[in-house]
Amino acid sequence: MTDTLATDPHRPAPVDVVHHTHLTGVFAPQREEVDVAELRVVGEIPGDLHGSYLRNGPNPRFDPIGSFVFPLDGDGMIHRISIADGKASYSNRFVRTPMVELEEQRGEAIWSGVMDGYTPPASVVGDALAGTTRQLPDINIVEHAGRLMAMAEGDKPYLMDRTQLATLAQEDCDGAMRVGSTAHPKIDPHTGEMVLFNYSLEAPYLTWSVVGADGSALRSPTPIDGLDKPIMIHDMALTQKYVVLFVNPLVFDLEAAMTGGSLLSWEPERGTRIALIPRDGSAIRWIDTEVFWVWHFANAFDNPDGTVTVDYVEHLFPGGLTKPTGVNNPALTRARLNPSTGAVSRTQISERTGIEFPRVDDRLLTLDHGRIATVGKSDADDGFLESLWFHDVNSGRDEVFSPGVAIGEPIYIPGDGHDYWGAIGTDPEDLKSRFYILDADNPADGPLATIDLPIRVPAGLHGTWLAE
Numbered sequence: 001m002t003d004t005l006a007t008d009p010h011r012p013a014p015v016d017v018v019h020h021t022h023l024t025g026v027f028a029p030q031r032e033e034v035d036v037a038e039l040r041v042v043g044e045i046p047g048d049l050h051g052s053y054l055r056n057g058p059n060p061r062f063d064p065i066g067s068f069v070f071p072l073d074g075d076g077m078i079h080r081i082s083i084a085d086g087k088a089s090y091s092n093r094f095v096r097t098p099m100v101e102l103e104e105q106r107g108e109a110i111w112s113g114v115m116d117g118y119t120p121p122a123s124v125v126g127d128a129l130a131g132t133t134r135q136l137p138d139i140n141i142v143e144h145a146g147r148l149m150a151m152a153e154g155d156k157p158y159l160m161d162r163t164q165l166a167t168l169a170q171e172d173c174d175g176a177m178r179v180g181s182t183a184h185p186k187i188d189p190h191t192g193e194m195v196l197f198n199y200s201l202e203a204p205y206l207t208w209s210v211v212g213a214d215g216s217a218l219r220s221p222t223p224i225d226g227l228d229k230p231i232m233i234h235d236m237a238l239t240q241k242y243v244v245l246f247v248n249p250l251v252f253d254l255e256a257a258m259t260g261g262s263l264l265s266w267e268p269e270r271g272t273r274i275a276l277i278p279r280d281g282s283a284i285r286w287i288d289t290e291v292f293w294v295w296h297f298a299n300a301f302d303n304p305d306g307t308v309t310v311d312y313v314e315h316l317f318p319g320g321l322t323k324p325t326g327v328n329n330p331a332l333t334r335a336r337l338n339p340s341t342g343a344v345s346r347t348q349i350s351e352r353t354g355i356e357f358p359r360v361d362d363r364l365l366t367l368d369h370g371r372i373a374t375v376g377k378s379d380a381d382d383g384f385l386e387s388l389w390f391h392d393v394n395s396g397r398d399e400v401f402s403p404g405v406a407i408g409e410p411i412y413i414p415g416d417g418h419d420y421w422g423a424i425g426t427d428p429e430d431l432k433s434r435f436y437i438l439d440a441d442n443p444a445d446g447p448l449a450t451i452d453l454p455i456r457v458p459a460g461l462h463g464t465w466l467a468e
């Protein structure tokens with residue numbers, strides 16, 4: 001391999017890190033990897049709480065070149081807070097893709113951001129990696145059938161070692177993820193199955209797969225017919241009967257991209273198409289409705305009358321990724337879908353808007369959940385997401401916990417006696433990170449325990465609780 005990186009005339013310029021919102025402050029990448037036992041705790045960690053919270057998020061290994069678009073770009077970093085016997089410890093590791101490993105050998109970024117189309121030549125990265133783009137297993141971390149996986153979008157995940165958090169290899173789950181996977185597969189707590197979809201720029205544009213509780217592929221990638229163009233779908237919902245996919249009209253426009261235009265095109269005139277895909281493999285029911293955008297679903301379930309309830313955060317459009325931009329007012333929304341008639345009703349189920357990252361007790365996936373937690377702003381509105389909102393779906397009551405710091409996705413933590421909510425927050429002033437543990441029944445009462453994390457955890461994306 002010849003050292004031509006510095007002289008490659010096509011190598012993009014460094015990103016202006018210092019002035020980049022998502023590379024500074026609470027978003028600044030963390031380059032340290034540490035293992036620290038016995039963290040300082042304010043309050044008391046409940047004695048019935050045993051397990052680990054793991055969280056992934058964009059965290060570029062080196063200062064990026066070309067472009068950096070949050071949350072699309074970055075390398076993955078897994079943060080782990082382990083709790084046992086009233087004590088907590090912390091570890092963190094990069095997800096070491098071949099790109100990260102080669103960049104570590106060189107001590108600088110080689111691959112650029114996803115939006116600028118640069119791929120390093122063979123003279124820099126060797127024949128095997130020539131023409132590749134950066135792999136991005138930085139969105140979620142999921143455990144299923146003994147596999148702990150750092151999840152990318154539209155790509156295979158990376159298998160992680162559960163003890164050391166070492167990166168092992170790319171994983172395709174017995175072929176179920178052969179063509180890639182959403183970063184948000186759903187695990188049915190009753191059957192133990194993991195159900196997933198994948199979108200692709202080439203036909204078939206959409207497939208779905210099932211991994212059995214034993215880790216074997218129960219359904220290899222199966223085409224979902226009915227799309228005339230490739231579309232972007234970030235998340236999915238699952239009921240006991242159906243895989244639910246919302247096809248919001250964010251279309252990949254390869255022609256535009258090749259002539260210098262935007263790769264993603266928002267085409268509201270197409271409306272939203274909802275696919276109810278029977279898990280038994282029978283015919284897909286397509287339902288058409290008004291245009292809107294969804295990043296994340298909370299949960300879904302079948303009703304006794306055959307209708308399907310889907311709770312999610314509804315946006316007017318995918319702000320940030322494409323035009324239009326402006327006030328989006330994402331709102332917690334309940335859709336009721338009638339597979340027989342094709343009727344759709346959509347109701348806002350919390351007055352609070354500007355929320356995201358909806359989570360429920362994962363043991364209730366595919367069942368009526370009752371409670372949803374989200375991240376949002378308080379009435380004070382400091383300009384960043386500094387509150388956890390807890391929505392009682394049945395009463396419509398909202399409760400809030402506002403620690404006054406930038407706070408991340410909540411996680412539901414089942415204990416032996418009680419249940420809890422947890423979340424990582426980072427103070428934008430002193431940049432210290434903490435893990436908050438709240439009583440699941442009284443989250444607005446404030447933390448039972450606040451665990452000081454030894455290093456700053458950048459504001460990130462999705463996590464999971466592993467019981468031990």
Ligand SMILES: [Fe+2]
Nearest residue numbers: 184234296462
């Ligand atoms: Fe996500």
